[in-house]
Amino acid sequence: MSLFGDIAHAALSATIGPQKSTGARLLERLDNSTQLEDKREAIAEFRDLSASEPLRLVDRGGYSVLVKLLREEDTEVMRDTLETFANLFDSELPKGREDDAAEVKAMHNVSVFLTRDGSVSDLMLGAENEDVYARYHAVQALMRLLGLARRQTQEAILNEPTCVGRLMGLVEDRCASECL
Incomplete structure (x- = not known):
């Protein structure tokens, strides 16, 4: 590369800043999006x-961005967030x-998730959704939480009065019980 090319590249890099990962860019897009379609797409x-x-x-x-999306009115956004x-x-x-990268990332994500007050309650909101797939993914996420951090998940549920009621609703629900 020529000296001019090196200078132009350095100036452009300084203007743009450090490269963000795809995940970071998508999370930023989710946090700043005002249009529903953009949020759904992101x-x-x-x-x-997250699957790949x-x-x-x-x-x-x-x-914080993902938990905020659990409170979305749009079923598609909530369902994709739960998944x-x-x-x-x-x-x-x-x-x-x-x-063992998959196990390390799962344990890290579960431990960070469980340190947030009210996060399990927010996750359980999805189990009350009328969309079968949203409910399915909510139950799957809860089962994975229990599988990796049973005691901490149980404590989080018992420390949130709304969680106990939601859990009882899940147990009584035939569809959700079959998923468990």
């Missing part, structure tokens, strides 16, 4: 990314990896 892309790459999220950033959580807590995703 969460669908992030869901797919071992992503480890942090509390201030990834999780994303199920993927993030899955110690076998991505499939076919020879290393």
Whole structure:
């Protein structure tokens, strides 16, 4: 590359800043989107990314954005967010990896998720949705939480009065009981 090319590249890099990962860009897009279609598209892309790459999220950033999406009125956004959580807590995703990256990312994601007050309650909101797939993914995420951190998940449920009622509703629900 010529000297002019090196200078132009350095100036452009300084202007743009450091490269963000695909996940970081999608989370930023989710956090800043005002149009429903853009939000739907971004969460669908992030869901797919969470199934294909071992992503480890942090509390201030990834999780705060995703937990906020659990309170969305739009069923499609909520369903994709619940599936994303199920993927993030899955110690076998991505499939076919020879290393233990999937288990490490799942344990990390579960531990960060459970440190947030009210996160399990927010996750259980999906189990009350009328959409069968939203309910399914909510139950899957809860089962994966229990599988990786049983005691902490139980404590989180028992410490949230709304969780106990929601859990009882799940037990009484025939469809959800079959998923359990």
